[in-house]
Amino acid sequence: MNEVEEIKSRLDIVEVVSSYIPLKQAGSNWKGMSPFKAEKTASFMVSSDKGIWHDFSSGQGGDVFSFVMLMEGMEFREALEILAKKAGLELKPRSQADGQKSKSNTRLYDALEIAMKYYHLTLSKNPEALKYFREKRSLKPETIKAFRLGYSPDTWESLSNYLLKKGFTQSELKDAGLARQKDGRDTVYDLFRSRVMFPIFDSQGRVVGFSARILEENIDSAKYINTPDSSVYHKSSAIYGLLQAKDSIRTLDEVIVVEGNMDVVALANGGQKNVVASSGTALTLEQLRILSRLTKNIKLCFDQDDAGIKATQRVVEMAGEIDAKLMVISYTNAKDPDELITKDSKAWHEAVRLAQYAPDYIFSFAKTKFDVKTALGKKQFANFVLPTVAHLHDEIEKHHYVKKLAQLVDVPEQTLQQKIETGLERKPVTIISAEPEVQSSKPKRQLTRAEKIERITLELMLARLPSRDVLQDIDYENLSDLHKPIFLVLRDNPKANTARLAKLLPKFSDYVKILSLRGEHVYSAESDHDARLEAFTQIYRLKKIVIEKTKRQLTRLIAEAEAVGDQGEVKKLLLSYQALVNEE
Known part of the structure; x- marks a missing residue:
């Protein structure tokens, strides 16, 4: 096992x-x-x-x-x-090196957890830092606690000495991104000093790093510094606030992505709980992929400037790889979401409600930037929006925006299409999964009408044994690749229960169990007679679809034969067509 x-x-x-x-x-x-x-x-x-x-x-x-x-x-x-x-099962390491790495990482997680508690406790004892959060940022005590906000004291070695006394080594403190080596010395010093601390958690609730902000805006120092990449912290995949926002994202089926950690905390403080931020980097494909597991509805709220629009364009280019619906929140009269929700929460919620579909937002932004009444303006407008259009994965959607752009800049659609194909080479992004795909009852694409009927039939047959009386009436040759293997095993094992069928179909085992559960939910109250009747009805519907498809093919062939004057072929095809009509 x-x-x-x-x-x-x-x-x-x-x-x-x-x-x-x-x-x-x-x-x-x-x-x-x-x-x-x-x-x-x-x-x-x-x-x-x-x-x-x-x-x-x-x-x-x-x-x-x-x-x-x-x-x-x-x-x-x-x-x-x-x-x-x-x-209570200890997983076997995939290699000796993995086993050693796991033990080493456990030590780093422990050091980071203790550091978080240390910073959180230090905050409660520092009036200036508390004033920053409670008065300047208007944060509630429960918000400070939920995000485990803290403060790193204005000393060089207080955290390092505290952790060294706890039994951690200097090497472990450096590996965790909490301390640095002094030049030419054997001692270490704290990386974070005199800053408010924002712990960053992984999906399992473990602290993996910190983002630290200065208290004084005018001092000559970086506004934010972040934990460097380590064996437990990877800024390309870390998402600030995801641990706290996860439940709200699932409930609302929507996530809002902002630029700053303080924006996340302030919005949560104001009641907008489904908010996250990238950790010290531009939003990456890996972060988008993580968010898309929770929801396909992603709203971006970046700065309302050229840098913000470039960031939005970059995310649009990636969004097609994860099949996400991307919206953009725009606002006025505030420099960031933190300021807006603090000053006017109604204005913030209205901005969220009025979020624009990302390509439309980019077109709207371009209209304010370029004058499409001039030749130069048309060129600039087209060059600005075409990369976004080129990276749209759905061909219908892409055609819509090509047509829209053609009308705006008054050029033929073919000209823009040619520019996309020759001048804007799409660079596909590969998403690699580390593990085999877990089976789901919801296929990655939309089911065809026939596949939906097949699924209903299988749900019925798996839940109600009498419905399997129609197995001999099924046209197995015309079944879909998705369901044909299950029908064939059912035909050869008409009395088998779900557990037995799942064993006989290892590649479909979870799918078979889910179909059975769906069938029990829908058909448990059906009488044996009604179950048989329903099965016959579904098989008849499948047969009708095959007949309709064949009739369409015959109609096309008849037209082709008439076009070349082959009356013998026309007569033969008409007889086949009439036979199908009689069969209906």
């Missing part, structure tokens, strides 16, 4: 799920409100026997790993570590 199966055997999925959302027993299954979509009637189902869950409101489902991955916005390996800990 591998580690994944061992964890599944040790953990009851109902216990894991109920640690996130309340569940009530409903027959042999458990039911609760969807954690992914607002709903009034509970439609989230969990089966302890099958070890799977399904959310009818969002169409998502899977095993205990996929649930934790979605709830926590993490990758498979991280979910594996969390669930292994819950199951």
Whole structure:
């Protein structure tokens, strides 16, 4: 038994799920409100026997790993570590080096956790730092506590000496990004001094680094300094405020991305909880990918200047890789979101409500910047927006904006299309997953009409044995690649239960269990007669789709034969067409 199966055997999925959302027993299954979509009637189902869950409101489902991955916005390996800990299972290191690295990282996490508590305690004893948060920033005590804000004292060695007394080595303090080596000396000094501290957490709630801000605006020092990259902190993937915002992001199905840590804290303080910021870097594809696991609706709120628009354009270019809907929040009469929500919370919430679709925002911005009545202005306008248009992945959407741009600058669409194809080479970004994809009941693409009917038929057959009487009436040759393997195994094993079928279909095991759970939810009250009748109805619908498709093909072939004057072929095709009509 591998580690994944061992964890599944040790953990009851109902216990894991109920640690996130309340569940009530409903027959042999458990039911609760969807954690992914607002709903009034509970439609989230969990089966302890099958070890799977399904959310009818969002169409998502899977095993205990996929649930934790979605709830926590993490990758498979991280979910594996969390669930292994819950199951009391020590994961085997993938190599000796990995084992050593894991032990070393544990020490760094411990040092960073103690440092966070030290800074948080120091804040409570420093009137100037407390005044900065409570009076200048108007932060509530609960906000300061929720974000574990702190203060690093104006000394050179206080934290280092404190941690050294706790048994940490100088090397560990440097590796954690808390201290630096003095030139030519054997001693270290604190990296952060006389600054308010913003701890950065990973998806498991561990402190991985800090962002530190000066108190005095006029001193000759960097406004913010951040923990350098380490074995536990990677600025390209770290997202400030995600730990605190995660629940709100899931509930609202939306995330707001701002530029500064203080913006995140101030907005949360004002009631806008679904806000995060990149950590000391421009928003990266990796950060977007992490956010997209929680929601596909991303609102950007960057500075209202040239740098902000460039950052927005860059994110638009990446957004297609994760299939996200990107909106832009714009505002006036404030230098940043922190100032706006503090001065006028209604204006902030109105700005969020009126957020523009990102490509439209870029077009609107360009209109204020370039005069499209002049030849130079038209050229500048087109060059400004074309990179955004070129990176749109949906061809219909791309055509819409090419047409819009052509009208604005008064040039043929073909000219712009040619410029996109020859002058703006799209650079594809590869997203690499570290672990195999976890099965889901919601395919990555939209199901065809036939596939939807096939899925309904399978749900019925997996939940109600009498409905399998129609197996001999199915046209297996015309089934979709998605469902054909399941139908074939059902045909050869008409009495098999869900557990047996899942074993016979290892690549489809979770999908089969989810279909079964969906079927139980929908068809449990059906009589045997009604279950058979419903199955016959669905098979007839599938047959009709095949006939309609064949008729369309014959119609095209008849037209082609008539065009070349082949009356013999026309007659033959018409007979085939009439046979199909009679079959209907």
